[in-house]
Amino acid sequence: MLHIITAFKTEAAPIIDDLSLKPDAVPGKYARYSKPGVRLGICGKGYHNARGIVRYLQSLDVCGNQNEPTVWMNFGIAGSAHWKTGEMVLAGSVMAQSGGKKWIMKNSDILNLPIANICSVDSPQENYQTDLVYDMEAAGIVSRLSDSTPPGRIFLLKLICDGPDMPASALTKSRIQRLIQTRKDDIIAAARILHSAATKCAQII
Numbered sequence: 001m002l003h004i005i006t007a008f009k010t011e012a013a014p015i016i017d018d019l020s021l022k023p024d025a026v027p028g029k030y031a032r033y034s035k036p037g038v039r040l041g042i043c044g045k046g047y048h049n050a051r052g053i054v055r056y057l058q059s060l061d062v063c064g065n066q067n068e069p070t071v072w073m074n075f076g077i078a079g080s081a082h083w084k085t086g087e088m089v090l091a092g093s094v095m096a097q098s099g100g101k102k103w104i105m106k107n108s109d110i111l112n113l114p115i116a117n118i119c120s121v122d123s124p125q126e127n128y129q130t131d132l133v134y135d136m137e138a139a140g141i142v143s144r145l146s147d148s149t150p151p152g153r154i155f156l157l158k159l160i161c162d163g164p165d166m167p168a169s170a171l172t173k174s175r176i177q178r179l180i181q182t183r184k185d186d187i188i189a190a191a192r193i194l195h196s197a198a199t200k201c202a203q204i205i
Helices: 009-018 047-063 138-145 173-182 184-199
Strands: 002-006 031-035 038-042 071-080 088-096 102-104 115-120 133-135 154-162
Touching: 002 009, 002 047, 002 184, 009 031, 009 038, 009 071, 009 173, 009 184, 038 047, 047 138, 071 138, 071 173, 071 184, 088 138, 102 138, 115 138, 115 154, 133 154, 138 154, 154 173, 154 184, 173 184
Parallel strands: 002 038, 002 071, 071 154, 088 115, 115 133
Antiparallel strands: 031 038, 071 133, 088 102, 088 154
């Protein structure tokens, strides 16, 4: 089973379309789309929403086949001074700005993306420092999964949309959509690779 998490429908749209995911009929707190072997949830921004949707998706696993291998994918926009706008990176580490807790990811070469250090913040960051990539959901996802899921089954992909020359406060939905469109093929390729890995029980830990 592949679980995919995004904060917003804009981020999820290319994956929903390409994988032909259908909206879940049962209403709930989170917008959800699925097909056999794939579930996608849209959580809204922030640490607590991210933790909440992981908890919800985990509850669906308990109701289903607990022996089925689960792979987690998060895709979302992020900011950085080090990485250029339009670049897409994979988390090598995740740090929560509040509390300073840090998780080291165990990345395999299953996805051919550069590795970055993610710092999850409580509000959009415009004080871009060092080589960090700033988002708002990664720490919530990893903190919930860290006790139950090997880090080699958690893939956090971030598309750089803001930085010193284009601060988060200047971002518009149309600009985000255009940037996502430029990396649409890479986003879809990652989702397909991880879906295949989960379906075939590939050794990615």
